[in-house]
Amino acid sequence: MKPRRIAVIGGGISGLAFANRIREAAKADSAPFEISIVEAQDRLGGIIESFRDENFLFEGGPESFITEKPWALELCQRLGLGSQLINTRAEYRRSFIVRKGRLEAVPEGFYLIAPSRILPFLKSGIMSWRGKMRVLAEPFLPARKNSGDESAASFIRRRFGAEALRWAGQPMLGGIYSADPERLSLRATFPKFLDWERDHGSIIRALRARSRAGKNSESLASGPRYGLFASLRTGMESLIRALLAHNPDLSVTTGAAAVRLSRTSEGWTILLGSGQELRADAVACALPGPRAARLLAPEFPELAAQIASIPCSSSVTVNLGYREFPLVSKFRGFGFVVPEEEGSGILGCTFSHLKFEGRAPSDQALLRVFLRGKLRDRALAEKDEKVVTEVLLELERLLGISARPVLSAVRRYPDSMPQYEVGHLDKAAAILKRSNEIPGLYLLGNTYCGVGLPDCIRLAESKAIEAMEFLS
Numbered sequence: 001m002k003p004r005r006i007a008v009i010g011g012g013i014s015g016l017a018f019a020n021r022i023r024e025a026a027k028a029d030s031a032p033f034e035i036s037i038v039e040a041q042d043r044l045g046g047i048i049e050s051f052r053d054e055n056f057l058f059e060g061g062p063e064s065f066i067t068e069k070p071w072a073l074e075l076c077q078r079l080g081l082g083s084q085l086i087n088t089r090a091e092y093r094r095s096f097i098v099r100k101g102r103l104e105a106v107p108e109g110f111y112l113i114a115p116s117r118i119l120p121f122l123k124s125g126i127m128s129w130r131g132k133m134r135v136l137a138e139p140f141l142p143a144r145k146n147s148g149d150e151s152a153a154s155f156i157r158r159r160f161g162a163e164a165l166r167w168a169g170q171p172m173l174g175g176i177y178s179a180d181p182e183r184l185s186l187r188a189t190f191p192k193f194l195d196w197e198r199d200h201g202s203i204i205r206a207l208r209a210r211s212r213a214g215k216n217s218e219s220l221a222s223g224p225r226y227g228l229f230a231s232l233r234t235g236m237e238s239l240i241r242a243l244l245a246h247n248p249d250l251s252v253t254t255g256a257a258a259v260r261l262s263r264t265s266e267g268w269t270i271l272l273g274s275g276q277e278l279r280a281d282a283v284a285c286a287l288p289g290p291r292a293a294r295l296l297a298p299e300f301p302e303l304a305a306q307i308a309s310i311p312c313s314s315s316v317t318v319n320l321g322y323r324e325f326p327l328v329s330k331f332r333g334f335g336f337v338v339p340e341e342e343g344s345g346i347l348g349c350t351f352s353h354l355k356f357e358g359r360a361p362s363d364q365a366l367l368r369v370f371l372r373g374k375l376r377d378r379a380l381a382e383k384d385e386k387v388v389t390e391v392l393l394e395l396e397r398l399l400g401i402s403a404r405p406v407l408s409a410v411r412r413y414p415d416s417m418p419q420y421e422v423g424h425l426d427k428a429a430a431i432l433k434r435s436n437e438i439p440g441l442y443l444l445g446n447t448y449c450g451v452g453l454p455d456c457i458r459l460a461e462s463k464a465i466e467a468m469e470f471l472s
């Protein structure tokens with residue numbers, strides 16, 4: 001039987017997880033597939049990028065993944081990475097929020113927008129007394145009847161008041177998605193909150209019930225539930241290396257952007273920037289949304305317009321390695337987030353050496369800073385040294401330290417953060433429905449069904465099975 005040819009455009013985790021799933025499933029029924037990956041950059045992995053320098057382990061993009069959604073964890077285990085999985089360091093499980101130029105500890109039991117424990121919340125400095133009283137009134141408010149989508153900001157204001165949005169919701173929820181909470185869809189990002197309101201009538205009541213039932217094993221940790229996050233000892237890029245090692249038959253072309261995709265009577269033709277043409281029976285488009293829209297526009301203008309209607313922002317991270325970092329002991333934790341209100345170009349900062357083992361030599365420190373707003377926009381074009389200088393000034397202002405790093409690395413990820421605005425789930429469903437009507441085309445990536453690695457992997461793996469069924 002003639003092998004069926006599958007082309008994967010984009011060599012990030014989505015494209016590689018798609019290819020891997022086909023190999024895994026094909027082994028079982030021994031159907032022959034030839035898989036080619038074309039990648040614009042000269043390396044595979046896309047946003048996943050780990051590198052070592054003088055025993056510091058830098059992560060440019062993702063540094064961990066949530067295990068509550070099992071698809072990344074399961075993939076790691078299937079690839080034999082089980083012994084490489086590490087958890088966050090239990091001794092430093094707390095985080096901070098900047099308020100009026102100072103780092104305030106997120107109180108124990110505070111989950112993104114709401115407290116499950118009253119006393120630590122009351123004692124904390126994360127908002128005013130008035131703000132705290134408004135938050136604690138939440139269990140007495142009626143639940144919303146309508147179950148439709150709502151912006152994160154509208155939900156938080158409605159349930160917890162304006163201060164909770166300003167000092168907790170905006171930096172925590174908005175920060176995770178690099179998004180404006182006024183536009184961020186709660187249904188597409190944190191559906192749990194809407195479900196809890198429906199099921200318990202109150203988020204605080206739901207958190208307390210979970211805590212009591214012992215389900216929330218992280219209830220004593222502050223901020224996001226770090227115990228539910230896993231990473232890989234030698235960095236997230238080990239996942240990419242393992243995917244390649246398990247797929248030695250993959251035909252990989254790097255440094256070759258796909259510039260045209262056309263459908264012919266015999267299947268698909270992909271034209272690469274180098275002038276080379278690739279033919280395939282099926283195509284997986286594993287690109288960031290704006291790039292996918294550009295590639296699909298000539299052949300499928302309506303689908304491309306739908307994809308292009310999902311806004312997408314860019315990210316810049318700055319890793320800083322310090323021989324000495326005089327962080328006072330009360331600030332020892334996983335890092336901090338900065339509310340928009342503070343007017344900082346820093347969105348958040350991870351103290352990577354305290355969050356995971358092995359990120360820096362002992363007694364040395366590794367910080368990872370996320371930029372936002374004008375600082376991020378400038379950093380996309382400016383020289384690394386200038387970006388680092390601006391970041392150090394901001395860190396000095398926020399942490400009161402003037403230590404100089406011995407190493408730094410700026411990483412830019414254009415079009416890396418799709419903005420899941422209110423109504424996103426309907427939009428994504430309509431896009432996937434339309435693409436399903438095009439035989440042999442599979443849309444993957446973080447634009448549609450989730451930005452985190454587990455969701456990217458889940459979509460890629462389910463599309464791989466669909467592609468195999470189509471080609472069988």
Ligand SMILES: Cc1cc2nc3c(=O)[nH]c(=O)nc-3n(C[C@H](O)[C@H](O)[C@H](O)COP(=O)(O)OP(=O)(O)OC[C@H]3O[C@@H](n4cnc5c(N)ncnc54)[C@H](O)[C@@H]3O)c2cc1C
Nearest residue numbers: 010012013014040046047062063257258445446451452453
């Ligand atoms: C700074 C940052 C931190 C993050 N942290 C986390 C985290 O801690 N945990 C988590 O779960 N998620 C995190 N995410 C989200 C997650 O990393 C991404 O959603 C995921 O890696 C996207 O993978 P992908 O393969 O879909 O896309 P990408 O990684 O963007 O891969 C797409 C690939 O397509 C290539 N390409 C583009 N155009 C073309 C073309 N024309 N032809 C061929 N190739 C092309 C690109 O070069 C790229 O390699 C983070 C994201 C960012 C930006």
